[in-house]
Amino acid sequence: MPSPDLAAVRFDDVAAAHTDPAFPGFHPRPAQGWINDPNGISYINGRYHVFFQYNPDSARHHRIAWGHVSSADLVRWEEHPVALRPQQGGPDEYGCWTGVVTDDGGVPTAAYSGVRGDGGHSQVVIARGSEDLVHWEQTGHVAASMPNDGQVTAVRDPFIFRFNGKRYAMQGAGLASGHAALLLYTVEDLSDWKYQGIWLTSENPVASEFTPAEIWECPQLVRVPDSSGDSGPSGSRSAGESAGDAGTWLMMFSLWLSGDAHEHANGVGHLVGSLTEDPATGLPVFTPRGGGKSDLGRDFYAPQIVALEDRALLWGWANEGPGRDGRRGRSQDEIDAAGWAGVLTFPRELSVVDGALAVSPAPEVDAYRGALTASQAAGSVVLPPFAEALVTAGVATGGGAGGGNTAVELLLVGDGGRQTVFSGTIEPGEELRVFVDASVVEVYRAGSVATTLRAYPVAGEEWQLHLPSGATADVWELKQPK
Secondary structure, three states, X not given: OOOOOOOOEEHHHHHHHOOOOOOOOOOOOOOOEXXXXXXXXXEEOOEEEEEEEEEOOOOOOOOEEXXXXXXXXXXXXXXXXXXXXXXXXXXXXXXXXXXXXXXXXXXXXXEEEXXXXXXXXXXXXXXXXXXXXOOEEEEEEEEEXXXXXXXXXXXXXXXXXXXXXXXXXXXXXXXXXXXXXXXXXXXXXXXXXXXXXXXXXXXXXXXHHHOOOOEEEEEEEEEEOEOXXXXXXXXXXOOOOOOOOOOEEEEEEEXXXXXXXXXXOOOEEEEEEEXXXXXXXXXXXXXXXXXXXXXXXXXXXXXXXXXXXXXXXXXXXXXXXXXXXXXXXOOHHHHHHHOEEOEEOOOEEEEEEOOEEEEEEOHHHHHHEEEEEEEEEOOEEEEOOEEEEEEEEOOOOOXXXXXXXXXXXXXXXXXXXXXXXXXXXXXXXXXXXXXEEOOEEEEEEXXXXXXXXXXXXXXXXXXXXXXXXXXXXXXXXXXXXX
């Protein structure tokens, strides 16, 4: 029986009441406060739960707790009370940082990075939740401390996975050599992780090419559907836990560099490969065979993936920005005045197509389509402030609305001029799906990865989509389903 506060706050009510025109209407988050990394993504007792880094007291990155939203259908979201908070005198006194939620013998359990003080090393802290994941008991239990390994200089962001019927965990790390690394743990008892050593580093030639970093943050490892094979994710329904030794495995990292300060120039990268068992040690071995960027936008970081029985879903973090690539941003003073910062992306479905990662919006997002405002439109198309556009390229003939332009362009246009928010070529037969949710833009290219961007319309500006010759667009206004 759900607790009385399970549906405490409906997000569509939050969005409808918000006075900031940049506040999203379809990407759930609290009305106020700072949010960043999605955490603890899980599907338990028929609901999707998404936790996230959260400062409810200001729009700044400080005293991080865990916020919590949930949904039965990935469309209608409810906000719940703060799940985890820094505990005075505890191992998470400085913040409850990134982690996962898993089902541990029927008990929802969070494993997260706790930091005792500014500049201190993180430890894996365990908290136990109620059946509905609304209430949490924080005892300050530490399951893993900084490893006694002179090569390891930084560690963070635990992630749990299953392989060959056994439970493992990994953390992202930085090494004294300047390379990024993964640390491997065996986890027979969730309250006591056994360190097995450095598992993979950015010295690996494939990793060096596709995932260069000084620290691999927010590491993920899941098995994903592969169009070239007949295997897909299977096993438990909790964050990061997949079973079986066949199929294609995806590693994803947020690529941290010194001085990033929420800019994250290297963004997010991934490796595609296989997982096998070392006959000598019995431990898993990941062998990468390719990789790439996981999102092509500058405003995407710290994603988390959950592997379900038949698919893998990802959420990422889109931060507020000072403006990049010709886009107008928000200053810190403007962010403080608005009282909120940070958005989570739409849920995204992951697969591997011809050896490469393919990212698409979860099919449930289609439920947001409201009135059709344009059909097979060409040239320049005005979009509502909350919109989806499906762009299809026909046979290219050159020329077009842009006077020879061969790119799809999304612009903000007003009396003060125009700014290009997105520009991308489109080939004959290709499709792009473009979502605009106030200040959040997500662009999906079929068979490829997404592009996540932030842009801030001001009074008198409108969104315009400029199409090359041969391309047309269907446009829908986004609307909450009844």
